[in-house]
Amino acid sequence: MATGRTHRPATRSRGIPEATVARLPLYLRALTALSERSVPTVSSEELAAAAGVNSAKLRKDFSYLGSYGTRGVGYDVEYLVYQISRELGLTQDWPVVIVGIGNLGAALANYGGFASRGFRVAALIDADPAMAGKPVAGIAVQHTDELEHIIESNGVSIGVIATPAGAAQQVCDRLVAAGVTSILNFAPTVLTVPDGVDVRKVDLSIELQILAFHEQRKAGEETGPEGGAPTTSGRPAAVAAAAEAAVAGERKGPDGDVPAVMPA
């Protein structure tokens, strides 16, 4: 299996729920915006609206961090910004390497959202010798041969993989062997890592597929709870399915319609 165990027993002390951790960056962004507008305090209701969550959830989330609000008043913006930053570990510097400087890697290198938080792009690494030395986002790309050296001399613990799928596992292994313990993976592969290494995955095509699922539902709705043939979509739809879809050579199913399985 991919990551070591699903449970993350590691720390356990002071347990902040994963779901809460995943929302802290959202709150932080909303708070930063308020801070820039010099707003001194916010209510849970206002902040929740700005972050796109509901206020009860937000208050519960904050309750895991401590009692940082004032009843009857709200939260002090600056103070909360600091507390959340600290909780997330953003008050320290995080050198990051990006491996695979194709379109995506270059986009990541240029992404402003990193530097504005505690992240610093320590190096850009690519396997193509022709890329070596070329500047991307003001940083000279280095060859993969340098990987171990770069990781070690910069004390990098977070790596970003933006290589083609085929190279991802190998790059991952080298990063881990050199000391990286957190990986953000953009390659469409399941990475296998030893226990103690965290992997997060961002997969563009998966997100689109989830949208397509819901979109299909919406379309089917209008004609009733049926699947309907393709191009049944509610909107003028378009271009009958160029069907370049690599679907499969053959299909056993009745034909291509609603199974209406719905288990007991």
Added chain:
Amino acid sequence: MATGRTHRPATRSRGIPEATVARLPLYLRALTALSERSVPTVSSEELAAAAGVNSAKLRKDFSYLGSYGTRGVGYDVEYLVYQISRELGLTQDWPVVIVGIGNLGAALANYGGFASRGFRVAALIDADPAMAGKPVAGIAVQHTDELEHIIESNGVSIGVIATPAGAAQQVCDRLVAAGVTSILNFAPTVLTVPDGVDVRKVDLSIELQILAFHEQRKAGEETGPEGGAPTTSGRPAAVAAAAEAAVAGERKGPDGDVPAVMPA
């Protein structure tokens, strides 16, 4: 608040849990790989390993789709590929527009994972007149003025926003007004959309922040369950915390350390 209601009562008939839907693309990818290697059948155990989940979960997920396996044998690869593709709506053609052709937009346009599923990039749109006509990934970029026209004449229902944060809401409004009902948002903003429109968000900096949180934990572990001053990290770490942190005028908490809240 952002999206209309959290509940999605819309269809209700044949309810597949959200968590299951989010994993179907993973299974599909693993199955496609098996299919290309001409593997005829897989057990839940094998497929689960390839997809990076546990086998009980996989079987439960498939049980929502119907009984597509054979006891004592396993699942027919081709058949499952077809069933999941259909369930996700990938047997039909989904024209997609990408708005904002900067580094990220270009990376998305070039991303192979779209075309290989049912997605087709119908148009690339950018606000910069200088971009108009320039080919990216073999498609000529069009100006934002054309947005409504493009959406309508192509029957586009899925839009991808890769603009700067400041432009995202406005672009979103225009997409929705023109008929788009699913949006994949890469801009670091909370989008407000009317009921019936789905938004999924991908935020690069948020993913890194979540990793940083866990990374900090790991570092703190070695010295004991304390917050510790910055640069306490386990690894050589680096460059003492430029402390650009907008700290705060004052702090109510004890000092800056473990609140040890842990509710009863």
Added chain:
DNA sequence: ATATGTGAAGGGTTTCACAGCC
């Protein structure tokens, strides 16, 4: 003998609603 399909148990997350404090 082997591997699926699924009730039931368990754990986590969200929401409610109100006590507590300003």
Added chain:
DNA sequence: GGCTGTGAAACCCTTCACATAT
């Protein structure tokens, strides 16, 4: 009066373990 902080309820998701089918 207003708004936070939080037990308790409701909900969702995961995991277990075994009946069921080949």
